[in-house]
Amino acid sequence: MISITTIDTAVSSGAADGALVPLSDRFNEAFARYYVQAGHERDGILAAANDPMVAADPQQLYQLQLRQEAYTKQVTLTSALVGHATKGIETLVKS
Template sequence: MFNISPLSAAVSGGAAVDGSAVPLSSRFSQAYVWAGQERDALLAAANNPAVASDPALLYAHQVRQEAYTKQLALSSALVSHATKGIETLVKS
């Protein structure tokens, strides 16, 4: 069975264990690694005949894929808006 956690549980509070700030580059690196691992897990589950034959597993897979797609779309939109904002500041 899949372990599906809420999106809020997957996002850390933005600080390290000792309370210090986490660099933005580290956050991007963690997000990139997570996205790759999640993509690989989704592809493996999609190619698993047991998932396709069990309605409960298939539903769990679809829910997980939906959460993954929403997370990537949101991340993409946020990065796009941040990039446009920085470009605007640099041009002015």
């Protein structure tokens, strides 16, 4: 299942001080957190794929395939969203 991280007011240290935090900063921090999390998930998948105990157990192999599928869907969706956001910003800048 794909989880969507919310952008809350605790994202930035500026928000804790009561200062205004630009939406772009919150957006950047949320995506940075997501990519770090995705990197950890990728590392976990690769470690499990190289584990001989996982390779010997069909149930664990199936779970690994499910993790890989979820990871691929999350990265693909994020990439598409960033691409659309970039195109939208380019359109606004050009007009």
